Amino acid sequence: MALIEFRGVKKAFGPKVVYRDLNLDIHRGESLTIIGGSGQGKSVMLKLLIGLLKADGGSIKYDGEEVTNLKEKAYAKVRKHIGMLFQGAALFDSLSVRENVAYGLREHGRPSEGEVDRAVNEALTYVGLPGIEDMWPSDLSGGMKKRVGLARTIALRPDVLLYDEPTTGLDPINTTRINRLMLKLKRTLNITSVAVTHDMTSAFTISDRIVMIRDGGVVFSGTPDEIRETRDPYVRDFIEGNAPHDEDTQTLLRSAG
Ligand SMILES: Nc1ncnc2c1ncn2[C@@H]1O[C@H](COP(=O)(O)OP(=O)(O)OP(=O)(O)O)[C@@H](O)[C@H]1O
Numbered sequence: 001m002a003l004i005e006f007r008g009v010k011k012a013f014g015p016k017v018v019y020r021d022l023n024l025d026i027h028r029g030e031s032l033t034i035i036g037g038s039g040q041g042k043s044v045m046l047k048l049l050i051g052l053l054k055a056d057g058g059s060i061k062y063d064g065e066e067v068t069n070l071k072e073k074a075y076a077k078v079r080k081h082i083g084m085l086f087q088g089a090a091l092f093d094s095l096s097v098r099e100n101v102a103y104g105l106r107e108h109g110r111p112s113e114g115e116v117d118r119a120v121n122e123a124l125t126y127v128g129l130p131g132i133e134d135m136w137p138s139d140l141s142g143g144m145k146k147r148v149g150l151a152r153t154i155a156l157r158p159d160v161l162l163y164d165e166p167t168t169g170l171d172p173i174n175t176t177r178i179n180r181l182m183l184k185l186k187r188t189l190n191i192t193s194v195a196v197t198h199d200m201t202s203a204f205t206i207s208d209r210i211v212m213i214r215d216g217g218v219v220f221s222g223t224p225d226e227i228r229e230t231r232d233p234y235v236r237d238f239i240e241g242n243a244p245h246d247e248d249t250q251t252l253l254r255s256a257g
């Protein structure tokens, strides 16, 4: 049985249809990468999964449980298993690194200060930033912010990690660092991951499977080797960064500089 199942999911914002019929299975322990042009609904997919957005129709199951219409309190239980690294670092500027990493722990329970210290130290050490508890987000580089964001997420020991463009805006060294961290999480904690990225090098490095979304659904699903060999012209052009087929790709190419 798949850990996460999307079946016939529909989502629109007013006249703008994002998903007409989204079908996708995500298996336990799998590292899945979602690719697709800007505005195709990648971030929306992750938000549907953690319940920040509600589907208009269809079914989303987590570990066999229908979550599509769960009330907020019941959803909070599901969300405990799912960590998300948001697009942009999303740290609280008015909180120290320690309090940023501790945020979810305090939200989900009543840990003692000793437990908080231990969990924060462990999470920061895991991402290669031990001892920066007393620093403030404004003191950190973009790459460090991403890693602190990741530390905050893994402090909660999730079963599933959702990453929304974890390497966008980072230099090549920090990009490699984040990719290695994602691989380490998979190998050491057997985390199931769903990553959205525009960076095909990252996608090929970290994924067991790559899924492309376009026009409201999945148009390709395969291993990195399968996607390298596909004859589908749209998928080929996308992964090779070739001439744009439509406005979305043009936007993507412009934003990629
Ligand atoms: N809360 C919202 N209200 C209205 N429209 C929204 C909302 N969230 C997303 N959309 C629209 O849904 C579409 C898909 O958005 P989404 O953020 O998922 O794109 P994306 O694939 O993540 O793009 P990018 O690569 O630029 O991050 C876009 O047209 C966007 O404007």
Ligand SMILES: [Mg+2]
Pocket (backbone or CB within 6 Å): 042, 043, 044, 087, 164
């Ligand atoms: Mg997005």
